Amino acid sequence: MNPPLVSSNVAAARIAIIGAGLGGLTLARVLHINGFRSTIYEAEPSPDARSQGGLLDIHEYNGQAGLKAAGLYDRFLDLVLPGEDAKRVVDRHATILFDQPASAAPTRPEVDRGALRRMLIDSLPADTIRWGHKLTRVSRLQEGNHEIAFKNGVTERTALLIGADGAWSRVRPLVSAAKPAYTGTTFMETSHPSGSTVSTAIETGTLMAVEPGKGILAHRYADGTVRVYVALQKPEDWFDTIDFAKRSSSLARLAHEFEGWAAELRALILNSETDLVIRPIHALPPHHHWARTETEGVTLVGDAAHLMSPFAGEGANLAIQDGAALGLALCEHRDNIEKALEAYENALFSRSAAFADRTARNHERFFGEHAPQSVVELFAAH
Ligand SMILES: Cc1cc2nc3c(=O)[nH]c(=O)nc-3n(C[C@H](O)[C@H](O)[C@H](O)COP(=O)(O)OP(=O)(O)OC[C@H]3O[C@@H](n4cnc5c(N)ncnc54)[C@H](O)[C@@H]3O)c2cc1C
Known part of the structure; x- marks a missing residue:
């Protein structure tokens, strides 16, 4: 290995990005097309190690703008799935309260998250991503340099370290003592394969059945697959009482929480055919930020910087925007990394707080005292 590069110059600096999520990948791509090299260290052993699952609607003002900066907008348009943006809100009796059919030219086009990530991975030189590198320790060296150590025994030195490693970032403690807190809501995810008998409640697009403290959210994909998120507002330890390894009893236990709801809504839970994946929703404090003066040579993008609940559908969009914005700031201030980080963070903190x-x-x-009417108002206003 070469000696550490103590450098404030982007071209000479060894740039390490931790995490090959949408944020880290977009950053590496923007650097690459502007002639700068970076290395992404990703914990997962390969691009296909984990199903990325789910749809993302990519917004013009952040996600799409980030993909334009990455020179990937046209490739992104090829991934757009037509007809997936239909939205329906119902009450516990499955009475339709709001129904918006799919649009021919959606302003928030939907793409498969896995396909979007794959597009970004394929847009980078093959040696950019080091798979199977889980960051376990970071030590500060002199002048903004860091030594990073991985579970596989590898250690590297870096002049610019970027934490793009998501909710439980290992890089975040270098800049801030903030920790994600449980929001009070947990999602349990399951699905119905294409062709299975699901429920008459869901036609195309997204169905949202909510009331205070709970909800059943489902999406039917163009291929017929239906993904279901059961949401409950309960203390985290309540979920310890469910043995998720026992599929039918855990589904019955969840359906019990929806006693009195229409049979076709409960069928979305009871007829599902895959194991439940539990996702407690955590968030960082809404105005999370840090001082640039004490954090030389390190910054954060995406969930590592501003983990928030998924109820505005912005987390992935912001991660793309952050990656692009940091890449562009480094290109603009190529002789002064700290100046680039300062410019990036000044914009980052205000937009992520909003x-x-x-x-x-x-x-x-979604789950407060005025649901489901408050959800109807939210979508009617879009
Ligand atoms: C249920 C749910 C639904 C959502 N729906 C939407 C939506 O509709 N629209 C939207 O915009 N957002 C949505 N989000 C939010 C979105 O998923 C995140 O905001 C987004 O994925 C953040 O991207 P990221 O690149 O910052 O982090 P991530 O996507 O979390 O990527 C981080 C990467 O870092 C790697 N990593 C982690 N730790 C280490 C380590 N120690 N060493 C090396 N690598 C590491 C991980 O393996 C991962 O590949 C949703 C989130 C949830 C939970």
């Missing part, structure tokens, strides 16, 4: 506030308000709209 979205975190909006997300927290939407969380309340």
Whole structure:
């Protein structure tokens, strides 16, 4: 290995990005097309190690803008899935309260998250990503340099370290003592394979059946697969009482929480054919930020910087925007990394605070005392 590069120059600096999520990949891509090299260290052993699952609607003002900066907008358009943006809100009796059919030219086009990530991976030189490198330790060296150590025994030195490693970032403690807190809501995810008998409640697109403290959210994909998120507002330890390894009893236990709801809504839970995946929703404090003066040579993008609940559908969009914005700032201030980080973070903190506030308000709209009417109002306003 070469000696550490103590450098404030982007071209000379060894740039390490931790995490090959949408944020880290977009950053590496923007650097690459502008002639700068970086290395992504990713914990997972390969691109296909984990199903990425789910749809993402990519917004013009952040996600799409980030993909344009990465020179990938046209390739992104090829991934757009037509007809997936239909939205329906119902009450516990499955009475339709809001129904918006799919649009021919959606302003928030939907793509498969796995396909979007794969597009970004394929847009990078093959040696950019080191798979199977789980960061376990970071030590500060002099002048913004860091030594990073991985579970597989590898250690590297870096002049610019970027934490793009998601909710439980190992890089975040270098800049901030903030920790994600449980929002009070847990999602349990399951699905119905294409062709299975699901329920008459869901036609195309997304179905949202909510009331205070609980909800059943489902999406039917163009291929017929239906993914279901059962949401409950309960203390985290309540979920310890369910043995998720026992599929039918755990489904019955969850369906029990929806006693009195229409049979076709409960069928989305009871007829599902895959194991439940439990996803407690955590968030960082909405105005999370750190001081640039004490954090030389390190910054964060995406969930590592501003983990928020998914109720405004902005987390992935912001991760793409952050990656692009940091890449562009480094290109603009190529002789002064600290200046680039300062410019990036000044914009980052204000935009992520605004979205975190909006997300927290939407969380309340979904499961607060005025649901489902508050959800109808939210979508009617779009
Ligand atoms: C249920 C749910 C639904 C959502 N729906 C939407 C939506 O509709 N729209 C939207 O915009 N957002 C949505 N989000 C939010 C979105 O998923 C995240 O905001 C987004 O994935 C963040 O991207 P990221 O690149 O910052 O982090 P991640 O996607 O989490 O990527 C981080 C990467 O870092 C790797 N990593 C982690 N730790 C280490 C380590 N120690 N060493 C090396 N690598 C490591 C991980 O393996 C991963 O590949 C949703 C989230 C949830 C939970």
